[in-house]
Amino acid sequence: MSQIPAVLADAVVYASWLFVIAVGLTLIYGVMKILNIAHGSLYALGAYSAVTLAGGWLAKGYAPLGSYAMLALAALLVGLIAGPVIERGLLRFLYAKDEIVLVLVTYALFLILEDAIKLTWGVDPMFVAEPYALLGNFEIAGLTYPTYTLVLVAAAIVVGLALWWALGFTRSGKMLLAVIHDREMSAAMGVNVGLTYFVTFTIGAFLAALGGALTAPTISVVTGMGAEVIVTAFAVVVIGGLGSLGGAALGAVIVGLVRSAAVHYQPELELFSIYLVMAAVLIARPKGLFSGAEVRKI
């Protein structure tokens, strides 16, 4: 039997997951010009919080369906606490630094958060599989998939549409685009750039945590998961073009397809192929597939 339907179905699931994580990363880069390595830690924080909250909920014997609300709550909590704390407490003092120095700042933050996670949750793997199994399975093109994967896909679509609407059709979204385009000019026109940064980072942190919270039921939550996810997310945003939302979607689809094809046809090439595509795109179009021409500034 042809493997193509399976390849495509897996690609959709994987791409959805990647998109939720990568879109937050690219949003933060677009607005703040910070390539946030700590995004991986926020993802891990979301996953750990989800295990604690959903696990606690189920352990108390409440309605199992409520565990989904707990996943969302975990993401919200991480986004609303860690995001503002990091942006107000650290990053806002460093905006004047070089782009590459800011990457190092977030790397330091990544190291700090990794240990904070270990201190809070320990080093043993954690599980909360119930939300994954609860919805049962469904069949598509002769393949059986857990219905939970539809939650992931739906989340990606909702996040994508919400961002598209918010940026294109609301007043604050348009101000955000103005800040992306020219920070100084926007500030001169009266846009509160500081507030924009604050809100952007919080939303980005929430999206990272959401990715983690939604993934938590499907995997064993272990230390080091942040390091693994962030470098894949880098591949996604670099392929699409740093700072471009459409690019994040395209990058997620490309990486999803490449990985899924590799897993089905040549499993040993799984990681290799993703970064090969990343390198190839950087070589052919350094600013990513979704980039326009840029005015040269000397």
Added chain:
Amino acid sequence: MSVHRTSVALVAAAGALLALGPVIPNWAVSLVNVSLGIGVVVLGMMVLMRTGLVSFGHGLYYCLGAYAAGLASNRFGAPDMLAMVAGGALAALLVSAVLGLLLAKYREIFFAMLSLAFSMILYGLLVKSADLGSTDGFNVHAKSIAGFAVEGDAHRLGVYSVIVITAALCALLLDAYLRSHRGRLAEAIRDNELRVEYMGASVFATVHLNYVISAVLAGVGGALMAIHIGHIDPEMTYWPQSGEFVFIGILSGTGSVFAPLLGSVVFETVRSYAYEKSPDTWQMVLGVTMLMVIVFLPGGLWSLASRLRGRPDSARTGG
């Protein structure tokens, strides 16, 4: 030409370390080995940083150097430390000469990302190559130095001496290069590429050369670490390892070839101390240290030294 002060100091320091070798305790030998092995890689980071570039993928050459050394000893029947170091340098030279042609056109975040992609390609290959031990890597045994077999205590002292001498040689050569005409172009390129071009120097050739130099240093460092640890695995090219090199580079500063070597000693000391005192929070200690350096000491530890001597920084890090 008179002999430069730095060269004299380097030779003196290496001589002192060699003389101390037989008397210092094991932990100190190990600290020197690791610090200098990593220090050689950070020398490479320094060349790049002077050129205004930060690579998030130098683990690529570190790992290549280590695997070349490992294969030289295990597969090609050359378990000689000098042959292994030469193998590491050669592998890094060949790969970087080719990749450098691409990378020399990239700057800033794009340079960092493309280097990252290349290092992760190697990672992806290594974790899946069962022949090379996949994620476990394999053990490496260096059995001789320049043909003379070494065992037991002589082996310990031999590894130490090879590392000290290699690191000192790398620093000497690099120092001479950085003081040469082309070496001085690095900082000019960091400050303003266009002017360098207008004055008739080739930015591309200089960046390419500096990239290859930094890669060879990383390869040598990888080979030294393979000899010291006796084991290599794909984690050497995983991105946190590359991040660590950048970290030590920033911590050290780029003012002198001494900076990366000393910075590396400081880093390893802090790490082993933090690891021993609080095994659960050593990364946190490193992270906080790094933030403090970025905020309070943007020129790295070396800028502290020049400040104490009442001189302005001769070379700051970018940013």
